[in-house]
Amino acid sequence: MPSDMPQPAFVLVRPQMGENIGAAARAMWNFGLDRMRIVAPRDGWPNPKSVAMASGAGRLLDEALLAPDVPGALEDCSFVFATTARPRELTKPVYSPEAAMKLAIEKIRGGEKVAVMFGPERAGLENDDIARANAIITVPVNPEFASLNLGQCVLLAAYEWRRQAAEVEHEVFEIGKSDWATGVEVEALVTHYEDRLEEAGYFFPPEKAPGMKVVFRNLFSRMRLTRADVQMLHGVMRQMVRWKKMSDDS
Structure with missing residues (x-):
């Protein structure tokens, strides 16, 4: 079983080579981290090559959570970091590994579940x-050679966690009468809004719809939502739809 020590989950998104998954497990365990999640590995799971490369950290592979997609891997998390070296057009706060792990400690001390996503090796x-x-x-x-392999990237994040955290203790953090919304709750909210906006013809023209949906989803991920916030926003949309139907009938 994974240890009881409060820590972030490291999420390997669509990893391509078993050797790199094993190297990531070894890097995590070097610094006391053992909550690995794996999303849709290219070569299937379990992978014998990952066990050979893990070199003593095979327990992490045995206990890793296997998810079919990113929402499934993040459904219980309320704060998520994404690692990337390439410039992106999405508006988000950007942290160094040191600053990110300091923030992760604060979030976990406040009772939140934190995840760090690592992308596939190729892109x-x-x-x-x-x-x-x-x-x-x-x-x-x-900048002339920005590419890190998966094991290296995991190692950097794990090292900074260990260096910043030492030993993290649980602390109770009250947010009024609510808790932070989890990944699955935010996912349901975004889907609710996307479906209703789709019906209203908002995502137009069709060729621009996928990009518009990504930007729309990014808007929600930048907001810190509590469960009460999520319930309120569901209610707002339901009332707007109800009002529109009443107006059409009258």
């Missing part, structure tokens, strides 16, 4: 993945 995270994150982690590397 990294896609915009649709990053739109689900609350913030970006970028490593200050040589």
Whole structure:
């Protein structure tokens, strides 16, 4: 079983090579992290090559949460970092690994569940993945050779966690009478709004609809929503739809 030590989950999104998954597990365990999540690995799961490369950290692979997609991997998380070296057109706060792990400590001390996403080896995270994150982690590397392999990127983040955290203790953090919204709750809210806006013809013209939806989702990920906020926004949309139907009938 994973340890009881409060810590972020490291989410490997569509990793391509078993060796790199094993290297990531080894890097995590070097610094006391053991909550690995794997999204749609290219070569299937389990992967014997990952076990050989893990070199003593095979327990992390055995206990890793396997998810079919990014929303499934993040459904219980209320704050998500995305690692990327490439400039993005999405508006988000950008942190160094050091600053990101300091923030992760604060969030976890406040009772939140934090995740750090790492993209596939060939091209990294896609915009649709990053739109689900609350913030970006970028490593200050040589701009003429910015590519880090998966194991290296995980190692940097894990090292900064260990260096910043030492030992993290739970603290109770009251948010009025509510809690922070989880990934699955925000996902349901965004889907609710997308469906109703689709019916209203908002995502037009059709060829621009996918990009508009990514920007729309990114808007929600930048907001810190509580469960009460989510319930209120669901209610706002339901009332608007109800009002429109009443207006059409009258």
